[in-house]
Amino acid sequence: xxxxxxxxxxxxxxxxxxxxxxxxxxxxxxxxxxxxxxxxxxxxxxxxxxxxxxxxxxxxxxxxxxxxxxxxxxxxxxxxxxxxxxxxxxxxxxxxxxxxxxxxxxxxxxxxxxxxxxxxxxxxxxxxxxxxxxxxxxxxxxxxxxxxxxxxxxxxxxxxxxxxxxxxxxxxxxxxxxxxxxxxxxxxxxxxxxxxxxxxxxxxxxxxxxxxxxxxxxxxxxxxxxxxxxxxxxxxxxxxxxxxxxxxxxxxxxxxxxxxxxxxxxxxxxxxxxxxxxxxxxxxxxx
Ligand SMILES: Nc1ncnc2c1ncn2[C@@H]1O[C@H](COP(=O)(O)OP(=O)(O)OP(=O)(O)O)[C@@H](O)[C@H]1O
Ligand SMILES: [Mg+2]
Numbered sequence: 001x002x003x004x005x006x007x008x009x010x011x012x013x014x015x016x017x018x019x020x021x022x023x024x025x026x027x028x029x030x031x032x033x034x035x036x037x038x039x040x041x042x043x044x045x046x047x048x049x050x051x052x053x054x055x056x057x058x059x060x061x062x063x064x065x066x067x068x069x070x071x072x073x074x075x076x077x078x079x080x081x082x083x084x085x086x087x088x089x090x091x092x093x094x095x096x097x098x099x100x101x102x103x104x105x106x107x108x109x110x111x112x113x114x115x116x117x118x119x120x121x122x123x124x125x126x127x128x129x130x131x132x133x134x135x136x137x138x139x140x141x142x143x144x145x146x147x148x149x150x151x152x153x154x155x156x157x158x159x160x161x162x163x164x165x166x167x168x169x170x171x172x173x174x175x176x177x178x179x180x181x182x183x184x185x186x187x188x189x190x191x192x193x194x195x196x197x198x199x200x201x202x203x204x205x206x207x208x209x210x211x212x213x214x215x216x217x218x219x220x221x222x223x224x225x226x227x228x229x230x231x232x233x234x235x236x237x238x239x240x241x242x243x244x245x246x247x248x249x250x251x252x253x254x255x256x257x258x259x260x261x262x263x264x265x266x267x268x269x270x271x272x273x274x275x276x277x278x279x280x281x282x283x284x285x286x287x
Contacts, residue, residue, distance in 0.1 A: 009063035038208030041218030055086035087163030093154030127160035148179035234266035
């Protein structure tokens, strides 16, 4: 059974005002336990609005969200338990660090769950370890950390609740390439070692292609695709049409195809592209 499912989910901001905006419309998706879903889409396509529904933070204008088969708004208690089971890390989460030490910031979530001091301590240490925050750093003020470190502390704060579903909204946005790689690896490790369901919103097709098992492509508040990585890339042309950047290597193959050369365009890794290009050149007798 799906761990998260949405049925006809629609959300409208500022209903009844001149600023009315339908942010997401009629979203029907089903996410299985242990899946790694990448969500991509143009700016304003509704990614953040959608994920904020999955842990009950936003309440649908219409439609339903099910967690483990049950409507997450069926009772106050259930909504509360969903908040802890579905951990959401916001876009630019470091702006929400506010405690006097890194330890306290990471402990905030587990504390709200009503765990004992000992359990809180265990959760904090495990989460810090996952994100590569060393013990010495736990005493520091979060404001004395680098941008990448702050981001990792904020993510640790969500991981520390040990949620069944971890949702990260653009976890690598604004970081340098090294910071991006560190966080991407960390998320991969987390998923592999815990078996948790992971949902990552990303602007980078390349990042999504590397780790996700399924991709949700949002376009103007609606679902354009929700399928395997390979299937999504077999629609590379459509991705470009809706304003997404395909990986550089996919772009090169698309250019060749547009020039009339018979190459595959559903390729998104350098290794695969290499074999495809070798095949192509051999076929033409160049090699
Ligand atoms: N608080 C708000 N009030 C009114 N409209 C909003 C609000 N938040 C978002 N919107 C609008 O809803 C739509 C979807 O926004 P959302 O932030 O979900 O998109 P997104 O895909 O996450 O974009 P980005 O890639 O820029 O983060 C956009 O048109 C946006 O302008
Ligand atoms: Mg967003």
